[in-house]
Amino acid sequence: MSKFLKCLDLGKAFVLGLFISGLGITPAHADTVKGVATIQVVAAENFWGSLVSQLGGSRVSVVSVVSDPNADPHEYESNANTAKIFTTANYVILNGAGYDSWGDKLLSAGTNTNRKILNVADLLGKKNGDNPHFWYNPDYVNQVITQMEQDLISIDPSNTEYYKEQYTALQKILAPYQNRVLSIKNQFGKTPIACTESIFVYPAAALGLDLVSPAQFMDAIDEGNDPPVQSVVKFEELIKDKKIQVLVYNEQTVTPITETIKKMAAVAGIPVVGITETIQPPDVSFQEWMNAELIFIQNALNAKALGK
Numbered sequence: 001m002s003k004f005l006k007c008l009d010l011g012k013a014f015v016l017g018l019f020i021s022g023l024g025i026t027p028a029h030a031d032t033v034k035g036v037a038t039i040q041v042v043a044a045e046n047f048w049g050s051l052v053s054q055l056g057g058s059r060v061s062v063v064s065v066v067s068d069p070n071a072d073p074h075e076y077e078s079n080a081n082t083a084k085i086f087t088t089a090n091y092v093i094l095n096g097a098g099y100d101s102w103g104d105k106l107l108s109a110g111t112n113t114n115r116k117i118l119n120v121a122d123l124l125g126k127k128n129g130d131n132p133h134f135w136y137n138p139d140y141v142n143q144v145i146t147q148m149e150q151d152l153i154s155i156d157p158s159n160t161e162y163y164k165e166q167y168t169a170l171q172k173i174l175a176p177y178q179n180r181v182l183s184i185k186n187q188f189g190k191t192p193i194a195c196t197e198s199i200f201v202y203p204a205a206a207l208g209l210d211l212v213s214p215a216q217f218m219d220a221i222d223e224g225n226d227p228p229v230q231s232v233v234k235f236e237e238l239i240k241d242k243k244i245q246v247l248v249y250n251e252q253t254v255t256p257i258t259e260t261i262k263k264m265a266a267v268a269g270i271p272v273v274g275i276t277e278t279i280q281p282p283d284v285s286f287q288e289w290m291n292a293e294l295i296f297i298q299n300a301l302n303a304k305a306l307g308k
Contacts, residue, residue: 039056039059039060039090039152040061040089040090041053041060041062041092042086042093043063043093044092044095045065045066045073045278046064046278048064048093048095048120048144049067050279050285051141051144051145051148051286052091052093052148054166054170054286055148055163055167055170056152057162057166059152059156059162059163060152064282065078065082065085066100066278067278067279068282069252069276069278069280069281070252072252073278074253075224078103078106083106083109083110086103086106089112089115090114091115091117091155092115092117093118094117094118094119095119095121095134095135096119097120097121097127097130097131097132097134098129098132116151116154118144118148120134120144123143124143131198131201131202133202133277135286136200136202136203136206137202137205137206138177138181138206141174145167146167149164149166173285173287176291177291180291180295180298181294184208184209184297184301185206186208187301188208189208190208190209192243192244192245193210193212193213193246193247193248194238194239194244194248195211195247195248195249195250196221196248196250196253196262197222197249197253198215198218198219198221199253199275207297212243213244214227214234214235216230216231217232221255222253236261236264239261239264239268242268242270244265244270245300245301245304246270246271246273246297246300246301246304247261247262247271247272248273248274249262249272249273250274251274251276253277270304271300271301271304272300275293276289276293
């Protein structure tokens with residue numbers, strides 16, 4: 001393994017720590033404000049939970065169901081506790097597109113008809129079978145937080161101005177991450193890269209990078225299946241022939257074949273960057289997590305461009 005790859009791994013926690021201390025953001029999770037009940041929000045995943053928590057501030061109490069850094073979110077199974085919080089929630093946020101179908105089942109089994117529901121896939125005009133990693137698309141994120149603001153206002157209209165102020169503040173806080181997307185696009189647009197699964201399709205497009213890894217391979221890994229043999233052969237050829245500058249992999253979806261691909265890339269001197277499906281570590285904000293991952297990708301592209 002090159003010195004760069006070792007530094008990339010060792011520096012990951014340090015860079016993220018700098019972001020956390022620098023932004024100084026602590027999402028609110030109060031149960032009451034001056035004796036007034038807050039909006040009870042359930043987000044199926046912690047990336048949407050982080051955003052709605054920052055939008056709602058002191059007016060919301062947010063529970064994010066899927067946040068385990070050691071688990072594959074695709075394999076989550078609901079339990080009695082999850083069913084209970086869905087029943088009592090005022091506002092439920094699902095990713096949709098089959099990503100959290102367990103949540104759909106809980107909603108259909110519940111009796112609370114007064115709760116408001118945001119299905120992100122429905123908002124974006126997506127359906128089952130479409131790439132569900134919407135939170136990795138900056139434009140989609142903007143659409144979602146706009147809808148969240150509107151939903152919170154409809155639930156709690158007496159605090160409309162508060163939610164508008166929170167929305168404006170969140171837009172400013174998200175700006176560094178979104179500006180970094182543009183910076184990478186301007187500097188490294190059309191650079192060929194690969195990813196072990198389809199989680200990076202949206203970011204690659206936003207960053208202007210050329211994602212050349214076989215779609216059949218990425219989709220199969222994403223769905224928990226063995227990729228077609230021909231797609232494996234093609235992926236290995238891309239690495240052997242050094243036709244990619246960076247390999248991105250999902251740290252929460254590890255299989256023998258993705259481990260083999262990672263090792264081959266490292267041996268070939270191709271920087272390997274890990275990303276996650278849910279916010280890691282779970283106690284940081286959405287933008288801290290996103291910005292830190294972008295820094296690792298940017299550093300890898302820089303290093304490769306400099307021949308390190």
